[in-house]
Amino acid sequence: MKQIDRLAALGLFDSRVPRYTSYPTAPVFSPNIGLMSQQRQLAALDPKVPVSVYIHIPFCERLCWFCACRTQGTQSLSPVESYIGTLEAELALLADTLPKGLRMGRLHWGGGTPTILPPALIHRLARAVKDVFAQTPDWEFSVEIDPTLVDRDKIAALAAEGMNRASIGIQDFDPLVQEAIGRQQPYEATLACVEDLRAAGITSLNADLVYGLPHQTPARMADTLDKVLSLKPDRIALFGYAHVPWVAKRQKLIDETVLPDDQARFALAGQSATAFAEAGFQAIGIDHFALPDDGLAKAARSGHLRRNFQGYTEDICPALIGIGASSISRLPGGYVQNAAATPAYIKHIEAGHLAGARGHEMTQEDLMRARAIEMIMCDFALDREALTQQFGTLTAGLDADLDQVVGRFGDLVSLTDAKLEITEDGRPMTRIIASLFDAHMPADAKFSRAS
Numbered sequence: 285m286k287q288i289d290r291l292a293a294l295g296l297f298d299s300r301v302p303r304y305t306s307y308p309t310a311p312v313f314s315p316n317i318g319l320m321s322q323q324r325q326l327a328a329l330d331p332k333v334p335v336s337v338y339i340h341i342p343f344c345e346r347l348c349w350f351c352a353c354r355t356q357g358t359q360s361l362s363p364v365e366s367y368i369g370t371l372e373a374e375l376a377l378l379a380d381t382l383p384k385g386l387r388m389g390r391l392h393w394g395g396g397t398p399t400i401l402p403p404a405l406i407h408r409l410a411r412a413v414k415d416v417f418a419q420t421p422d423w424e425f426s427v428e429i430d431p432t433l434v435d436r437d438k439i440a441a442l443a444a445e446g447m448n449r450a451s452i453g454i455q456d457f458d459p460l461v462q463e464a465i466g467r468q469q470p471y472e473a474t475l476a477c478v479e480d481l482r483a484a485g486i487t488s489l490n491a492d493l494v495y496g497l498p499h500q501t502p503a504r505m506a507d508t509l510d511k512v513l514s515l516k517p518d519r520i521a522l523f524g525y526a527h528v529p530w531v532a533k534r535q536k537l538i539d540e541t542v543l544p545d546d547q548a549r550f551a552l553a554g555q556s557a558t559a560f561a562e563a564g565f566q567a568i569g570i571d572h573f574a575l576p577d578d579g580l581a582k583a584a585r586s587g588h589l590r591r592n593f594q595g596y597t598e599d600i601c602p603a604l605i606g607i608g609a610s611s612i613s614r615l616p617g618g619y620v621q622n623a624a625a626t627p628a629y630i631k632h633i634e635a636g637h638l639a640g641a642r643g644h645e646m647t648q649e650d651l652m653r654a655r656a657i658e659m660i661m662c663d664f665a666l667d668r669e670a671l672t673q674q675f676g677t678l679t680a681g682l683d684a685d686l687d688q689v690v691g692r693f694g695d696l697v698s699l700t701d702a703k704l705e706i707t708e709d710g711r712p713m714t715r716i717i718a719s720l721f722d723a724h725m726p727a728d729a730k731f732s733r734a735s
């Protein structure tokens with residue numbers, strides 16, 4: 285049987301499973317874990333251990349039809365400006381809750397489109413963050429950038445505040461594909477943005493691409509890949525298009541009849557991975573590529589790759605504080621998510637308290653399974669010895685799951701006393717294999733496809 289037929293028979297194209305940027309995943313968070321848990325856990329953070337800080341900006345000037353991110357379109361700056369006021373208020377509430385002297389090792393602004401902020405609002409937000417969190421000496425500040433909604437003044441403002449990493453959205457450069465996803469983005473504008481970012485001192489540049497979009501063909505993909513590589517990014521994220529119109533209503537504008545079929549998607553992903561390997565990139569986890577000297581590639585080689593809400597990271601800060609509508613905090617005792625809808629989030633903060641609305645408190649078994657799933661997603665392997673060292677006899681509960689994986693996937697995995705490893709041929713099944721260790725998988729959840 286051809287490899288693709290075998291993977292298809294094992295459910296590659298039919299399975300709907302999480303991307304495991306957390307375990308448990310956000311759909312299983314409970315409304316019973318919210319503000320109280322958030323306040324207690326934030327107050328108990330160890331001030332000697334730096335944290336990561338994430339700020340969510342849920343606004344875009346345009347709403348691309350393919351996009352599944354939580355964001356709203358606006359042509360006016362007034363809701364954005366008022367939202368910055370709410371973020372300042374949330375930061376002031378955090379200052380009252382957190383232990384004194386807590387520092388940030390990382391700051392990430394994501395969205396939506398953080399570059400919708402004009403320079404004055406960039407400085408206001410950065411100042412509000414720095415008033416609460418002092419920076420560690422090796423502090424890193426990354427920002428998600430829409431190349432069509434940024435200019436030199438905004439880049440200069442972000443650089444003046446310390447931005448040293450950037451991630452730009454590209455998706456695809458072909459005009460027909462761009463038209464079909466409601467996202468016009470000329471190559472020249474993207475190149476100008478990259479030149480401005482490099483001139484401003486950005487040393488680590490990521491580019492987001494998507495395969496499986498309407499009208500993508502091997503020839504059009506080859507052209508996009510050439511153009512992307514000519515921009516000389518340090519990292520590339522290659523996401524499979526998640527078509528989830530029941531969640532992202534604007535995807536109903538996508539013509540499903542021109543989406544590539546299963547086989548074509550698989551071929552587009554393979555074609556891209558080959559082009560990146562030939563250009564000297566190292567494959568990282570299920571959907572990233574990085575130059576060998578980039579921090580992500582080094583972390584992957586040394587077994588220090590981690591997975592969080594932004595995808596793969598070499599960030600080692602154990603706690604992540606999410607600020608803004610829908611942001612999720614990862615705290616020592618579990619997860620807490622702020623109210624997801626922007627008006628609901630604003631209401632919480634205006635009432636004078638933090639916005640934690642849903643969450644999950646981790647048991648020891650959750651922590652063990654979270655680490656097991658993270659290992660699979662990052663290393664394509666589950667290191668039983670390391671898990672046993674960390675969690676002791678609890679790992680006995682994993683044995684039935686390991687047997688199930690071997691029974692279902694045969695020689696696509698190998699199991700020894702020391703570890704479970706996914707072979708090169710079995711790697712497209714990684715998310716499905718990880719899902720077999722998920723003890724919270726909701727029976728009725730509709731995640732995106734696994735391939």
Ligand SMILES: C[S@@+](CC[C@H](N)C(=O)[O-])C[C@H]1O[C@@H](n2cnc3c(N)ncnc32)[C@H](O)[C@@H]1O
Nearest residue numbers: 350351352395396397429430453492523525526
């Ligand atoms: C917050 S956006 C990027 C920043 C900026 N707003 C832009 O558009 O350039 C994050 C990324 O998520 C990815 N993404 C969004 N919707 C997706 C979908 N339905 N399937 C796969 N990837 C998606 C895109 O690659 C996108 O660049």
Ligand code: SF4
Nearest residue numbers: 344347348351353396
């Ligand atoms: S891709 Fe970026 S600009 Fe487009 S809707 Fe999504 S977040 Fe907004």
